[in-house]
Amino acid sequence: MMTRFENGEWYKNKAETSLGYRFVQGASAQSLTPEENIIYNGFKGDIADYMWRVNRHRTEERSNRVISSLTANYQILPELNLRARASTDFTSLGTEDRRATERPLAFGNSGYFGMINDNYSINYADVLLTYTKSLNDNLTLGLMGGYTAREEKFNSVSRNTNEGLSTENLFDVAASVNLAGGGQSRQSSVFDAFLGTANLNFKEFLFVEGTVRRDRTSTMNTNNNSFIYPSVNSSFVFSQAWDMPSFISFGKLRGSWGIVGNYPDRYRANIAYNQNTLGVQAIGGRPVLFTNIPSDFGNDLIRPEQKHEFEFGLETKLFKNKIGLEINYYNAQIRDQILPLTLPMTTGASSVLTNVGTLRNQGVEFMINATPFKRGNFAWEVDLTYGWNRNKVEKLANNATELLHADYDGNAAQLRSVVGQPMGDFYAHPIEKNANGQLIVQPNGLYKLDALNWMKVGNAQPKAVGGMVNRFSYKNFSLDALIDYRIGGHVMPTGVNWMLGRGLLEESTQFMDKESGGLSYYLGANGQGIQTTAATGPKGEVVFHDGMLMEGVTADGSPNTNVISQASYFWRTYNWGGPQYSSSRYDLFIQEATYVKMRELSLGYKVPANIASKIGASNLQLSVFGRNLFFLHRTLRHIDPEVLTAGSRWTQTVNNTGTNPATRTVGIMLRSSF
Numbered sequence: 010m011m012t013r014f015e016n017g018e019w020y021k022n023k024a025e026t027s028l029g030y031r032f033v034q035g036a037s038a039q040s041l042t043p044e045e046n047i048i049y050n051g052f053k054g055d056i057a058d059y060m061w062r063v064n065r066h067r068t069e070e071r072s073n074r075v076i077s078s079l080t081a082n083y084q085i086l087p088e089l090n091l092r093a094r095a096s097t098d099f100t101s102l103g104t105e106d107r108r109a110t111e112r113p114l115a116f117g118n119s120g121y122f123g124m125i126n127d128n129y130s131i132n133y134a135d136v137l138l139t140y141t142k143s144l145n146d147n148l149t150l151g152l153m154g155g156y157t158a159r160e161e162k163f164n165s166v167s168r169n170t171n172e173g174l175s176t177e178n179l180f181d182v183a184a185s186v187n188l189a190g191g192g193q194s195r196q197s198s199v200f201d202a203f204l205g206t207a208n209l210n211f212k213e214f215l216f217v218e219g220t221v222r223r224d225r226t227s228t229m230n231t232n233n234n235s236f237i238y239p240s241v242n243s244s245f246v247f248s249q250a251w252d253m254p255s256f257i258s259f260g261k262l263r264g265s266w267g268i269v270g271n272y273p274d275r276y277r278a279n280i281a282y283n284q285n286t287l288g289v290q291a292i293g294g295r296p297v298l299f300t301n302i303p304s305d306f307g308n309d310l311i312r313p314e315q316k317h318e319f320e321f322g323l324e325t326k327l328f329k330n331k332i333g334l335e336i337n338y339y340n341a342q343i344r345d346q347i348l349p350l351t352l353p354m355t356t357g358a359s360s361v362l363t364n365v366g367t368l369r370n371q372g373v374e375f376m377i378n379a380t381p382f383k384r385g386n387f388a389w390e391v392d393l394t395y396g397w398n399r400n401k402v403e404k405l406a407n408n409a410t411e412l413l414h415a416d417y418d419g420n421a422a423q424l425r426s427v428v429g430q431p432m433g434d435f436y437a438h439p440i441e442k443n444a445n446g447q448l449i450v451q452p453n454g455l456y457k458l459d460a461l462n463w464m465k466v467g468n469a470q471p472k473a474v475g476g477m478v479n480r481f482s483y484k485n486f487s488l489d490a491l492i493d494y495r496i497g498g499h500v501m502p503t504g505v506n507w508m509l510g511r512g513l514l515e516e517s518t519q520f521m522d523k524e525s526g527g528l529s530y531y532l533g534a535n536g537q538g539i540q541t542t543a544a545t546g547p548k549g550e551v552v553f554h555d556g557m558l559m560e561g562v563t564a565d566g567s568p569n570t571n572v573i574s575q576a577s578y579f580w581r582t583y584n585w586g587g588p589q590y591s592s593s594r595y596d597l598f599i600q601e602a603t604y605v606k607m608r609e610l611s612l613g614y615k616v617p618a619n620i621a622s623k624i625g626a627s628n629l630q631l632s633v634f635g636r637n638l639f640f641l642h643r644t645l646r647h648i649d650p651e652v653l654t655a656g657s658r659w660t661q662t663v664n665n666t667g668t669n670p671a672t673r674t675v676g677i678m679l680r681s682s683f
Contacts, residue, residue, distance in 0.1 A: 011056060012511050023047060024060035031061050031111035031119075039116045065109035074100045088142045095134045102127040106169075110177040118173030122180040125167040132160045149210040158201035165194040198275040199227040214249035218242050226272045230279075230309045238315075240267025258330050264321035271314040273347055277362055280307040305349065306361035314347045314364070322374075333378040340371040342403075350406065351413045365412055366405035368432060372398035386484045395475040402426045414660040420587035422501060422595040424469065424660060433469030433663065435499055437596040438462070438588055440561075448561030451592070454538065454573035455581055456559055460588035466599040467499030469663045476608070485617065491609040492641065495650070500602045501595070501664045505647050510583030512576070514647060520575035521555050528556030530572035538572030602650040604643040609636045621681075628682045636674040 011017060024032050026042050033040040034047045034054060047057075078096035085091055104125045111119035137155035144150055170185035182189045202225065208218035218241070225235040242265035248257060282300040290297050322337035345364035352358050375395045382389040405412055405428055414433070415424040426432040441449045441459040449457045476493035509517050520527040530538040530553055531546035538556055545552055556572040563569055584593045613632035621629035637649075649671035653662055 011513075013513065015053065015056060017056075017060075020053075020056045021060045021064075024057045024064065028113075029109070030113065031065075031109075032057050033112075039112075041113055061111075062108075067107045069105045069107075071103045072100060074098070088140055090139045092137045092139070093135075095132075097133070098129075098131040100127075100129040102129070105180070107180040110174055114177060118175065118186045120174035120178065121170055122174065122182065122184065123167065123169030124182065125165060128162075128164045130160075130162045134158055147212050151208045151210070152206070154203075154205040156201070156203050158199070160200075161198050163194070163196040165192075167191050167193070196275060197227075201225050212249075214246040216244045220267075224270055224313075226313075228272050228275045228278060229311060229313070233310070233312070236270055236313050238268045238270055240265065240269075242267070256328050257325065258328070259324075259326040261324045262321070263324070264319070266319040267317075269316050269318075271316070271347065273311060273362060276307075277305075278307045278309070278311045280309055302357065304359045306352075306358045308362045311347065311362060312345045312364050315344045317342045317344065331380050333376075335374075335376040337374045338372075339374070341369070343368040343370070348412070348414075363406055366409075366428075367403040368400055369403050370398060370400045372396065388480075388482050390480040390482075392478040393475070394477075395473060397473045398470070400431050400470060402428050402430060402432055404428065415664070417501070417503070417595070417664065418585055418587065418593075419590055421585075421593060422466075422598065423463070424663065431468050431470050433659070435466045435469065435501065435599045435663075436463040437466050437594075437599060439464040439596065440594075443562065443566065445566075447566075448559070450559045450561040450563055450569040450571070452537075452563075452571070453577075453581075453592070454557075454559060454569070454571040455578070455592045456561065456594070458588040458592065458594070464596065466596050467601065469499055469659070471498035471602075472496045485615040487611075487613045487615070489609070489611045489613075490607070492605060493608045494603075494605040496603050498602050499599050499663075500645065500650055500653050501599045502645065502648050502653060503598060504665050504668075506583045506598045507585070508647070510579050510581075512579065516646075517575075517579050520557050520578075523554045527554045527575060528558060528572055529554050530556040537570075538574075540570070540572050600645055602643075602645045602653075604645070604650060605641040606643075607638045607641060609634065610638055611635075625683050626681045628680070630680045632678045632680075634676055634678060637671060638673060 026032065026040070026045050028041055030041070032047055032054075033045075034052065036043075036046055036048045038046055040046050047054075076096075076098050078094065080092065080094045083091040083093075102125075104127070106121065106123040106125075108121040135155060135157035137153060140150075140152040142150050168182045168189055168191040170182060171187040171190045173186050174180075174184045175186050176184050202222050204220065204222035206218060206220045208216065210216055220240045221237065223235060223237045227234070242263070244261055244263035246259075246261045247253070248260040253260065281303075283303055284298060284300050287297040287299060289295065318339060318341035320337060320339040322335065324333075324335045326333045344367050346366060346368055347362065348365045349360040350363040350365055351360050373396075375397075376393065378390070378392045380388060380390050402412075405426075409428075411425050411427040413423060413425055417423065422435065422437045425434050425436060427434055438458045438460060439462060440456040443449055451457045473496040474494070476491065478492075479488075479490045481488040505514070508514050511517075519525055523529070528540055529542060530540050531550035533539045538553075539546070540556065540558065541552060543552065553574065555575045557575050557578050558572050559569055561569050581592045582594050582597065584591050586593055611632055611634040613630055616626075616629040616631065618627075621627065643650075648665070652668050652671045653665045
């Protein structure tokens with residue numbers, strides 16, 4: 010993160026010499042262009058190195074993908090049908106990593122070339138036997154039984170140069186100075202299931218269905234890898250069963266209960282040793298092999314994660330289908346949730362995959378669609394959704410009271426789940442207080458953090474999510490606007506806060522002068538700031554106007570009078586590390602991520618049929634669109650909350666230190682059918 014005093018263009022020009030090599034620092038350093046050597050004080054080599062890598066490192070990817078499927082149906086009897094289906098999805102990905110030679114060969118070898126060939130394949134097949142029979146004029150029976158299986162494979166082979174390139178910028182494994190390196194990885198997993206359903210239809214207004222399936226997965230111990238999951242659901246179309254008031258066009262009640270499963274990712278549950286080599290340790294000897302246990306333990310006794318859920322809802326259409334209303338309530342209990350459990354390193358591992366406990370989710374989902382206005386060729390339609398969810402950790406393994414998901418930046422902040430509370434509480438160290446409850450200020454003028462205690466700052470779970478779609482149409486023109494929103498939920502955008510500490514954001518201009526709230530002060534003999542209203546200090550000291558005074562007391566209970574510069578405050582308060590390293594206040598890092606976003610805006614025109622038919626088209630539509638365009642409201646500035654991610658698990662989507670910025674997409678689309 011460059012400060013405002015750094016010139017990016019200057020570093021870009023200095024990152025490469027006129028002969029195409031990487032910059033050289035120091036007047037006496039080896040170089041074919043010594044007059045270009047960097048000898049400036051304060052030169053930041055990490056910025057220049059970044060510029061070098063951006064411009065002289067290249068990665069190329071080439072991908073080929075084949076997707077195919079085959080389906081066969083056989084009508085055995087009028088009521089009995091057999092369907093068989095097979096499909097495959099194969100992807101070949103080739104990657105080449107080319108890093109330019111950094112220095113002349115006369116001064117040593119440098120540069121790099123690596124290549125990786127990856128093959129992914131998914132093979133899927135199912136066989137389903139369906140039976141449908143009208144038992145009488147009012148009752149229809151449906152039965153289905155079948156088998157489904159899926160196999161996933163991944164193979165990777167890599168080769169790369171070792172100790173640099175033997176020929177400048179020759180990007181080939183053959184140019185490896187030493188014996189070329191490389192590796193190989195093979196992964197596979199298999200899932201299969203037997204399934205069956207039975208359903209009854211009474212007069213097209215009462216429906217009842219029951220299902221059962223037996224799943225089996227290769228990602229778990231073979232002695233404990235098959236499980237049975239049942240479900241039952243029913244719906245009652247009361248507008249079909251009874252005579253309803255004229256304003257009710259349609260009405261349905263529904264309810265369901267079921268169990269679904271979730272399994273560990275492949276190779277996470279197994280317990281296995283890693284094998285590596287120390288190389289040849291004696292002349293004429295053989296390589297010395299060694300094994301070690303990974304720091305993240307698997308678990309042969311892991312059980313599948315089970316979600317027990319019941320749900321019921323109401324769906325209606327009113328006033329001749331002009332208004333649609335749908336509301337659902339759900340209550341789900343996740344049992345034996347699978348997560349890595351943090352362990353003290355004295356046990357020989359940092360974590361173990363465990364069925365950590367029980368989590369309850371319950372909430373309401375609401376949707377309404379309406380046509381507020383329709384007259385002539387103009388129509389306005391609206392869809393509005395709202396989802397309210399509350400979860401609670403009900404139980405943890407071994408009667409633990411909390412689960413640590415992440416510890417950030419050397420014990421500066423933590424993400425925990427506490428029994429009786431929602432998942433994902435953020436904790437940070439509070440400001441230390443004396444016996445009278447007064448905030449303690451250190452000799453450097455900053456607050457002293459309480460390194461032994463924690464305070465809850467927020468929770469990662471949003472209070473509600475939803476969206477709104479507006480559709481406007483006039484003759485052949487249409488305008489669609491999709492807005493979505495999130496209410497509540499805290500995140501920790503660490504990278505943004507570090508930018509604040511380096512003076513890169515608007516907020517860091519606070520207190521920089523009198524106009525922005527800065528105090529006037531001069532530096533005393535002990536280096537502490539003394540507030541003043543005079544033009545100079547009593548001994549002619551320079552008076553600064555960028556002062557800040559922390560409200561509180563010193564260690565001896567005296568009121569704090571040490572005025573510090575706002576630059577010092579921001580640099581030290583918004584920096585890296587826990588109390589043992591710094592004065593950084595991570596309680597200020599954690600912020601609410603409420604937003605209302607214009608997700609997509611699209612303007613379309615449908616070409617009249619008589620014109621489209623001239624080119625043989627039965628339908629022709631042209632549209633321009635934009636996605637992820639702008640925020641209508643947000644509490645988190647400078648970053649899109651949706652890019653706070655460093656992985657696929659929810660605990661990795663609440664913090665960022667170096668993820669890419671969000672992207673905005675605009676385009677033109679032509680749709681046609683012939």
